[in-house]
Amino acid sequence: MRELFDKIKTLVVYDADKEFYAKVFPDSVPRKDLFRIRRMTNADLPQVLAIERKNYPFPWEEDIFEDCLKGSYSCWVCEELDRVLGYCLLTIGAGEAHILNISVDPAEQKQGIGRKMLKHLIDASRGRAETIFLEVRPSNIVAIALYEDMGFNEIGIRKGYYPAENGREDAIMLALHLF
Ligand SMILES: CC(C)(COP(=O)(O)OP(=O)(O)OC[C@H]1O[C@@H](n2cnc3c(N)ncnc32)[C@H](O)[C@@H]1OP(=O)(O)O)[C@@H](O)C(=O)NCCC(=O)NCCS
Numbered sequence: 001m002r003e004l005f006d007k008i009k010t011l012v013v014y015d016a017d018k019e020f021y022a023k024v025f026p027d028s029v030p031r032k033d034l035f036r037i038r039r040m041t042n043a044d045l046p047q048v049l050a051i052e053r054k055n056y057p058f059p060w061e062e063d064i065f066e067d068c069l070k071g072s073y074s075c076w077v078c079e080e081l082d083r084v085l086g087y088c089l090l091t092i093g094a095g096e097a098h099i100l101n102i103s104v105d106p107a108e109q110k111q112g113i114g115r116k117m118l119k120h121l122i123d124a125s126r127g128r129a130e131t132i133f134l135e136v137r138p139s140n141i142v143a144i145a146l147y148e149d150m151g152f153n154e155i156g157i158r159k160g161y162y163p164a165e166n167g168r169e170d171a172i173m174l175a176l177h178l179f
Contacts, residue, residue: 018033018034019034019081022034022081023081031080031111032112034081035078035079035080035085035112035113036078036079037076037077037116037117037120038076038079039075039076039077040065040069040075040076040077040087040089041069042066042069044077044084044087045062047077047083047084048065048084048087049062051084051086051087051103051104051105051106052101052103054105054106055103055104056103057165058162060101068089068100072091073090073091073100074092074121074124075087076088076089076090076117076120076121078113078116078117084105085104085105085108085113086102086103086104086108086114086117087101087102087103087117088101088102088103088117088118088121089101089102090121090124090125092125092128092129095130095131096129096130096131096132096133097125097128097129097131097132097133098132098133098134099118099121099132099133099134102114102117102118102121104117109142114143114146115146115149118146118147119150122150122176122178125178126178129178130178131175131176131177131178132152132175132176132178133155133174133175134147134152134173134174135158135161135162135171135173135174136171136172136174137162137169137171138169138170138172139169144174147174148174151176152174152175152176153174153175153176154172154174155173155174155175156172156173157170157171157172157173158170158171158173
């Protein structure tokens with residue numbers, strides 16, 4: 001029985017199949033294989049907001065996400081079997097893409113989800129934008145390490161861009177040129 005099942009596993013290529021086997025045989029599919037990026041909907045907002053509030057001292061409120069979903073923004077979640085693990089938002093216009101938010105549940109960080117979502121945003125921008133921009137707090141060394149590793153370069157500083165406990169904090173602006 002086990003041998004037969006292992007053989008079946010080698011033939012499984014589609015996410016839907018993997019999800020099926022994960023439900024029937026929970027230990028049979030590596031977790032990472034179940035991480036799936038899909039478009040965000042309003043139904044995701046409770047989970048998205050819970051992560052947003054855990055990750056940021058000045059989180060976005062629900063209406064900002066609703067406006068992004070209503071507008072022409074590109075909004076995505078990374079989920080595992082219907083549970084949202086992270087989300088990311090992008091806007092594209094006049095040949096420029098701008099990453100507005102990328103965020104992974106603190107309990108699920110350091111497993112490659114942030115990198116997977118960033119790669120997804122870069123791929124989604126190809127052919128539609130020449131450059132991708134984003135802002136990051138100078139204190140956010142984890143995010144900066146990820147962005148630089150993915151090829152982003154510092155192009156400037158936005159003074160007093162972010163709210164902070166004692167006033168405002170500058171933002172580092174990063175850019176990635178797409179070829
Ligand atoms: C930034 C963030 C999205 C990264 O998500 P993640 O899923 O933890 O990242 P990954 O597991 O894909 O790691 C990617 C890279 O980030 C860097 N990184 C991740 N965790 C790190 C840590 N604790 N210390 C240093 N670098 C780290 C590494 O370069 C890592 O690459 P590696 O695994 O090859 O070493 C996540 O930390 C997060 O949600 N932070 C809170 C929200 C936020 O600050 N978003 C960015 C706003 S600009």
